[in-house]
Amino acid sequence: MAYKYRKPSKSCLTSVEKLEGEPIEWKIERIVSNKEPISDGAPSIFTERKDGVVSAYNIRTDRWEIASEAMDKVSASIQAKRDGKGQVKSKVSGSDVKETAPKKEGKVVDLKGGEVSGAKSTEGKA
Amino acid sequence: MKTELGGDRLGSGNKQEISLRNYERSTHDLGYIWRSSMSSGTLVPFMSEVGLPGDSFDIDLDCDVKTLPTVGPLFGSYKVQLDVFECPIRLYNGKLHMNMLNIGMDMSEVLLPQIQMDAYYHQDGGDNDQINPSSIYSYLNIRGVGRKSGGGEGHVRRFFNGVPYLGYWDIYKNYYANKQEERGFVIHAGNGDVSFDTVRCLVTVNGNTVVTKDIFASDESIDTDPQGASNVEVTMEIKFEWNNNDTVAYGSPDVSNFEIEVGGNTFVVSELFNVVNVPTVPDGGLNGGTISVQCSDYIGALGVADWDATQSTVVPNTEGSIYQGQPVLQEFPLENIDDMRMDILEAVRDTTAFNITRSTRAPYGLGLDFQGSYETQYKQSSQEGLGIKTYQSDLFNNWISTEWIDGTNGVNEVTAVSTAGNEFTIDALNLANKVYNMLNRIAISGGSYDDWLDAVYTHERSKSVENPIYHGSLIKELAFEEVVSQADVVTEDNEQPLGTLAGRGRLTGKNKGGKIKIKVSEPSYIIGIVSLTPRIDYSQGNKWDVNLKTMNDLHKPALDEIGFQDLVTDQMAWFDTTCNNAGDVTYKSAGKQPAWINYMTNVNQTRGSFAEVVGESEGGSMFMTLNRRYEETALGIGDLTTYVDPSKYNEIFAYSELDSQNFWVQISNRIIARRKMSAKVIPNL
Numbered sequence: 073m074a075y076k077y078r079k080p081s082k083s084c085l086t087s088v089e090k091l092e093g094e095p096i097e098w099k100i101e102r103i104v105s106n107k108e109p110i111s112d113g114a115p116s117i118f119t120e121r122k123d124g125v126v127s128a129y130n131i132r133t134d135r136w137e138i139a140s141e142a143m144d145k146v147s148a149s150i151q152a153k154r155d156g157k158g159q160v161k162s163k164v165s166g167s168d169v170k171e172t173a174p175k176k177e178g179k180v181v182d183l184k185g186g187e188v189s190g191a192k193s194t195e196g197k198a
Numbered sequence: 199m200k201t202e203l204g205g206d207r208l209g210s211g212n213k214q215e216i217s218l219r220n221y222e223r224s225t226h227d228l229g230y231i232w233r234s235s236m237s238s239g240t241l242v243p244f245m246s247e248v249g250l251p252g253d254s255f256d257i258d259l260d261c262d263v264k265t266l267p268t269v270g271p272l273f274g275s276y277k278v279q280l281d282v283f284e285c286p287i288r289l290y291n292g293k294l295h296m297n298m299l300n301i302g303m304d305m306s307e308v309l310l311p312q313i314q315m316d317a318y319y320h321q322d323g324g325d326n327d328q329i330n331p332s333s334i335y336s337y338l339n340i341r342g343v344g345r346k347s348g349g350g351e352g353h354v355r356r357f358f359n360g361v362p363y364l365g366y367w368d369i370y371k372n373y374y375a376n377k378q379e380e381r382g383f384v385i386h387a388g389n390g391d392v393s394f395d396t397v398r399c400l401v402t403v404n405g406n407t408v409v410t411k412d413i414f415a416s417d418e419s420i421d422t423d424p425q426g427a428s429n430v431e432v433t434m435e436i437k438f439e440w441n442n443n444d445t446v447a448y449g450s451p452d453v454s455n456f457e458i459e460v461g462g463n464t465f466v467v468s469e470l471f472n473v474v475n476v477p478t479v480p481d482g483g484l485n486g487g488t489i490s491v492q493c494s495d496y497i498g499a500l501g502v503a504d505w506d507a508t509q510s511t512v513v514p515n516t517e518g519s520i521y522q523g524q525p526v527l528q529e530f531p532l533e534n535i536d537d538m539r540m541d542i543l544e545a546v547r548d549t550t551a552f553n554i555t556r557s558t559r560a561p562y563g564l565g566l567d568f569q570g571s572y573e574t575q576y577k578q579s580s581q582e583g584l585g586i587k588t589y590q591s592d593l594f595n596n597w598i599s600t601e602w603i604d605g606t607n608g609v610n611e612v613t614a615v616s617t618a619g620n621e622f623t624i625d626a627l628n629l630a631n632k633v634y635n636m637l638n639r640i641a642i643s644g645g646s647y648d649d650w651l652d653a654v655y656t657h658e659r660s661k662s663v664e665n666p667i668y669h670g671s672l673i674k675e676l677a678f679e680e681v682v683s684q685a686d687v688v689t690e691d692n693e694q695p696l697g698t699l700a701g702r703g704r705l706t707g708k709n710k711g712g713k714i715k716i717k718v719s720e721p722s723y724i725i726g727i728v729s730l731t732p733r734i735d736y737s738q739g740n741k742w743d744v745n746l747k748t749m750n751d752l753h754k755p756a757l758d759e760i761g762f763q764d765l766v767t768d769q770m771a772w773f774d775t776t777c778n779n780a781g782d783v784t785y786k787s788a789g790k791q792p793a794w795i796n797y798m799t800n801v802n803q804t805r806g807s808f809a810e811v812v813g814e815s816e817g818g819s820m821f822m823t824l825n826r827r828y829e830e831t832a833l834g835i836g837d838l839t840t841y842v843d844p845s846k847y848n849e850i851f852a853y854s855e856l857d858s859q860n861f862w863v864q865i866s867n868r869i870i871a872r873r874k875m876s877a878k879v880i881p882n883l
Contacts, residue, residue, distance in 0.1 A: 082483055082829065083527075083836070083837040083843045083846060084526040084527040084843065084845075085383065085527055085529075085837040085839050085841060085843050086529065086836070086837065086839070087833075087835060087837060087838035087839060088379055088788060088789070088838055088839055090767065090774070090786040090787065090788060090834070090835075090838065091764075091786070091787050092784065092785065092786065092787065093764040093765075093766040093767065093768075093785035093786050093787030094763075094764050094766075094785070094787070095742070095745060095763070095764065095766050095785065096760070096763035096764075096793055096794065096796075097745070097746065097747075097751040099760075099763060099764075100750075100751075100757060100760075101750075110759075110760060112634075112760065112761030112762050113634065113635070113759050113760070113761045114758070114759055114760065114761040114762075114792065114793065115759070116758055116759060129798070130798075130799070131591060131592060131593055131596050131791075131795065131798070131799045132590070132591060132592050132799060133591065134277075134590060134591070135591070136279060136281070136671055136673065137673060137710060139668060139671070140670060140671040140672075140673055140710055140711040141710070141711070143668070143669060143670035143671070143711065143714065144670065144710075144711055144713065146715070147670060147713050147714060147715045148713075150715045150717075151715070
C-alpha cells in the first residue's frame with residue numbers, strides 16, 4: 073500500500089427536506105397529456121455571442137468575484153478623485169498640461185520650547 | 199461644516215445658519231500582520247477595527263496560505279477569500295434609530311450591547327485557559343476574562359463590547375448563509391459527558407467446547423470449570439455503542455465500575471480478569487458501530503454460577519466530564535439572527551445595556567455556555583462559535599425552496615386562477631400572471647425586504663444602511679503541488695516506495711481585488727472575514743440525460759417559457775432514488791431550479807479510483823480529490839445541504855481529526871487610516 077489515509081468521517085450535517093421529484097421531461101409529459109395549464113413561466117432571454125456567457129444567467133457565477141470587481145472600480149475612482157485634487161489645470165501652448173500643486177505642508181504641533189520631557193522632537197525640522 | 203441653530207427645520211432658510219469648526223485630519227498606520235491556522239469552510243474574522251465618522255481607511259490586503267503536508271497528491275483547489283465589511287454600531291442599538299430627540303445631549307445613555315462572559319480562573323492555567331485561540335471570541339480579540347480578584351481560583355465574570363460579535367452574525371446572515379435553506383451552521387463543541395451504552399456482554403468459556411453467553415441480555419448460568427476439560431480459558435467481551443446520535447464519539451468506555459454479579463456477589467471487571475483491554479474510539483467516531491472491551495486471564499472463582507450484567511447499562515467516558523468534545527456542526531434557524539436584532543431594538547427603553555448571555559438564542563449563546571460548572575466552558579474548545587459557509591454556486595448547490603414556489607402561500611398558490619363555476623375571466627388571468635411574475639422575481643432574488651425592493655422596482659436607490667456593508671475582497675486560489683518521496687518509507691502498517699507523491703498547498707498566481715477604500719460616516723466596526731472554500735467534484739450521481747426515453751424528451755425552444763424544474767437528487771447520488779423490480783422509479787427533489795438548467799451548465803466529476811472511498815477498495819483514492827461525497831442513509835442522502843462540512847476534506851492531511859486546522863493563513867493588512875484626530879508626538883524608543 074503506497075498511501076496511508078484515513079477512513080472518511082461521518083458528517084454532522086443533516087439534509088434539507090426532500091420532496092418527491094419530477095424531472096422536467098415528466099413535467100412536460102404531464103402537462104401535455106393531462107392538458108394542464110402551465111403554472112409557472114419564465115421570460116425568453118437570448119444572448120449575443122460577443123457577450124460570452126453572461127454572468128446573470130450562469131449558475132456557476134461567483135457573485136463575490138462580481139462584487140469584488142465592482143468594488144475595485146469604486147476604489148479606483150476614489151483614488152482617481154484624490155489624485156485629481158492635488159493637480160491644477162493650466163494651458164501651455166494650447167494643450168492641457170497638469171501641474172502638481174505645491175505640496176501642502178502637514179500641520180505641525182507647536183511644541184512649547186521645542187521639547188517634551190527633555191526629548192528633542194525630530195518632527196517638522198526638515 | 200454648516201448647520202442650523204436649533205436643528206434642521208423646513209422653511210428656516212439660511213437665517214439661522216452657523217458654521218461649526220471643521221476638524222482637521224491626520225494619517226495613521228493601522229497595518230498589521232495576522233497569522234492563524236484554519237480549516238476549510240469556516241468563516242474566520244481577521245479584522246475588527248473601530249471606525250469613526252470622517253475616517254477613511256485605505257486597506258491593501260495580501261495573503262499567503264500554506265498547508266500541513268498531505269499524505270498524497272491532492273487534485274483540487276480551494277478558493278481563498280478575504281472580505282471586508284462595515285458594521286455601523288447604530289444597527290445594534292434602538293436608541294440610535296428614529297433620530298431620537300435629545301439623545302445627542304447625553305450619548306452616555308446609549309449603551310453598547312455587551313457579551314457577558316463567564317470563566318474560571320485557574321492558577322497556572324496557561325495562556326488559553328479561558329478562551330480557545332481559535333474560537334470566535336479570540337478572533338474578535340477577546341483573549342481572556344481575568345484573574346480572580348482577591349487571589350485564588352474561582353469563577354470570574356466580565357462584560358465585553360458585543361458589537362463585533364453581533365456584526366459577525368449579521369454579516370453571516372446577509373452574505374454567507376443560504377437563505378433558501380432557512381438555517382445556518384455554527385461550530386460548537388459536542389458534549390463531553392456523553393457516555394457509552396452497553397450493547398452486549400459476551401462471556402466465552404473455551405473448554406472442550408466453546409460456550410458463549412450474553413449476560414447483559416439476561417442473567418445466564420455459566421460453568422467456568424467444565425468437567426473433563428484439561429485447559430479452560432474464560433474471556434469476556436463487552437460491546438458498547440455511543441449513546442448520542444447527534445455527537446461524534448470519542449474517548450473510551452470507562453469499565454472500572456462495570457459491575458458483574460457472579461453467584462450473588464458483585465464484582466468489577468478487574469476483579470474477575472487480569473487483562474482488561476479498553477480501546478479508544480477510532481478517528482471519525484463509530485459511525486453507528488460498536489466498540490469492544492476485551493477481558494482475558496480469568497481470576498474469578500471456578501464453578502457453575504449465575505452471571506448477570508443486566509444492570510450495567512450506561513458506562514461513562516474515560517475522558518471524564520470533559521466538556522471539549524470534538525467540534526460538531528450545530529444547526530440553527532437563520533431567523534434567530536433577525537430575532538436577535540428585534541430583541542435588541544425592543545430593548546430601546548431599557549436603562550441597562552443589552553447583554554448577550556449563555557442563554558441567548560443560538561448561535562449567540564452557544565459558545566458562552568458551560569456544561570455543569572463554570573470550569574467547563576464551551577469557549578475553551580477548538581473553533582468554537584465560527585460560522586460555516588456554503589460551497590461555490592453550481593448545479594447542485596443552488597436551488598429555490600420548493601415551499602416558496604409550490605407550497606402553502608407559495609408563488610403558485612397565491613397566483614392560482616380560480617375556476618369556480620367552470621369559468622374564469624381574462625382579467626383574473628392577466629392579474630394572476632402579473633402577480634406571478636413579480637413574486638417569482640422576489641423568490642429568485644432572496645425574499646428579504648431589500649430583495650423585494652430590487653425585484654419589484656428595479657430602481658437604483660441609495661439604500662438605507664440597515665445591514666453590514668460589503669466593501670471589497672481579496673480573492674486568491676490555493677492549489678497543491680506534488681512532493682516526491684526521495685526514499686522508501688516502511689512503517690508497521692504501511693510501505694511507501696521511492697517516488698511516492700505527497701503534497702503541500704501553495705497559492706497560485708490568481709489575485710483579484712485587495713485594495714479597499716472605506717469612508718466611514720458613523721461609528722462603525724470594520725470587520726474582515728477570511729474563508730477557504732473547496733472547489734468540489736462529484737462522483738455518485740446519474741447524469742440527467744441517461745434517463746431520456748424518447749426524442750420528445752429533448753428540449754424544444756417552444757417550451758422555453760416554462761419556469762422551474764425540480765432539482766432531481768438522482769444527479770447527486772444514485773441512492774436517493776428508489777425503484778422496484780419492474781423498473782418504476784421514484785425520484786427525490788431538493789428544491790426548484792430554472793427549467794432546462796441541465797442544458798446550461800455542468801459539474802466537475804471524478805471517476806475510477808478517485809470515486810472510491812477508502813475501504814471500498816484497496817486503491818480507493820477519493821481522498822486525493824475534493825469530492826463532495828454525499829452520505830448514504832436509510833432515507834437516501836443524509837447530508838443534502840449547501841453548507842461545507844470541514845471534516846469531509848481532512849482525509850488527505852496527515853492530521854485529520856475533526857478539530858484539525860490544516861491551513862496556515864498569513865494576512866498582510868496594510869491599513870492607512872486618515873482620521874479626524876490630532877496626531878501625537880511619540881516618545882523616542
